[in-house]
Amino acid sequence: MKIILIAAIDLNGAIGKDNQLLCHLPADLKHFKQLTQGKTVIMGRKTFDSLPGGALPKRRNIVISRQTDLTLANCEVFNSIDSAFAACKSEDEVFVIGGENIYKQTIANADVLEITQIGARFDADAYFPTIDKAIWTAVNQEEHPADDKHAYPFTFITYQRSK
Template sequence: MIILIAAIAENNALGKNNQLLWHLPDDFKRFKNTTSGHFIIMGRKTFESFPRPLPNRTHVIISRQKDFNIPDCIVVNSLDDAIKACPKNETIFIIGGGEIYNQSIEIADTLDITRVHHSFDADTFFPEIDLTKWKLTSQDFHPKDEKHNYDFTFETYSRINN
């Protein structure tokens, strides 16, 4: 199973200058709990936005740079190679960035979205979710509070098999 996991704004914004646009501790906690113990696929820029590799996950990094090498991570040159590097019959999470989401949305089984209820100035965006191909199967709204500056909703979409 291939799951795209992302936090996206109302205008599909993901980030700007390789940085997140918001700080939502409950989203970080959900991301950690959901992806822990799994293979995570990402682009090089997404990987470089982390202070260090994320614990208890196998990182598969897509990069066109021939000499890009990170100890204890798998580096490949394409999305196809990234998927082939992951174990068969296991859940794989694709965690960004925008170009990797664009390449992978057509092969994903599930979208695990944190919808941030605000629009942001951004330079990286999640692809449009085509509701003729995806069905919203669950949602869990969280109002803003002292730790969260924005309302947000955890949303799960399943591919509609036509």
């Protein structure tokens, strides 16, 4: 099972503020949908709470929470990251979609990082772990300038683990 972390991060490595994303980039949402549709997504309970429409459609949604009585529509809830991954062992790949807590606890076991690097800095309270370039090699990059729908430039970067 390949573990892929997917995140949009600013130039400080920030990912969110007040349980919301930092900015609205429609092309990034489309990119996220293209990569994750038909796949399994694993998220922390706070990231689930931030989703405007609840579980993401056309994906197997897994939410991690320490609450033992939590049930969420169209989601499987697990009380540990290990038990969530164990439930996915027959899958080819799973996408870890945040937030800070869950990225921090899974990056050591990740195979690929799909990062949207936003060319700006925001006031934030949630961060992606440091991407150590001794461990992670950028194997693909796609740059997008700012335009009338995107207030900031951004680059889709795929990192693969090199050791």
